[in-house]
Amino acid sequence: xxxxxxxxxxxxxxxxxxxxxxxxxxxxxxxxxxxxxxxxxxxxxxxxxxxxxxxxxxxxxxxxxxxxxxxxxxxxxxxxxxxxxxxxxxxxxxxxxxxxxxxxxxxxxxxxxxxxxxxxxxxxxxxxxxxxxxxxxxxxxxxxxxxxxxxxxxxxxxxxxxxxxxxxx
Numbered sequence: 001x002x003x004x005x006x007x008x009x010x011x012x013x014x015x016x017x018x019x020x021x022x023x024x025x026x027x028x029x030x031x032x033x034x035x036x037x038x039x040x041x042x043x044x045x046x047x048x049x050x051x052x053x054x055x056x057x058x059x060x061x062x063x064x065x066x067x068x069x070x071x072x073x074x075x076x077x078x079x080x081x082x083x084x085x086x087x088x089x090x091x092x093x094x095x096x097x098x099x100x101x102x103x104x105x106x107x108x109x110x111x112x113x114x115x116x117x118x119x120x121x122x123x124x125x126x127x128x129x130x131x132x133x134x135x136x137x138x139x140x141x142x143x144x145x146x147x148x149x150x151x152x153x154x155x156x157x158x159x160x161x162x163x164x165x166x167x168x169x
Contacts, residue, residue, distance in 0.1 A: 020040060021039055021043050021118070022037060022038050025102065025103060025124050027127060030098030030127050030128060034090065035121065037119060043118070047108070051110075060109055061084040061085075063082045063084055063091055064105040065080045065082065066078075066103050066104065067080075068100065080093075081109075083109070098126050099125070099126060102123070103120065103123045103124070104121040105117045106118055107119070
């Protein structure tokens, strides 16, 4: 009895939308974040009905980026609002602080200027842009070896690839 291929093997495609209200924030590098989201049709319709057609048409989506104070993850240090185009479902965000915690909120700015928060993302931490200040003793070079290595670097002003080539000889 032969097994019939199913799912993607039948050239079925993934759905464009899943009808889930969701906002996800990802750290891309030390200076940027990536956010993607989906707001279900039923949620949009509920807001449109609650606010009325005129207010809905004159409001616009906003992605709010919240930077947390380093010492206290629950304390928000800075908030940046990014005005979005209707229909946008993802955004790259430039941030100025590596090694910090961020979360995002997606909402609408109403005509009178109030922000209506609809979705809240996960908390993320951007990576460092420098060498870690943590030293793992299990992987540390002996003093004599590190002195020899640093002496070679400083005397010859070697780049990393050149240093590796010379050490392998």
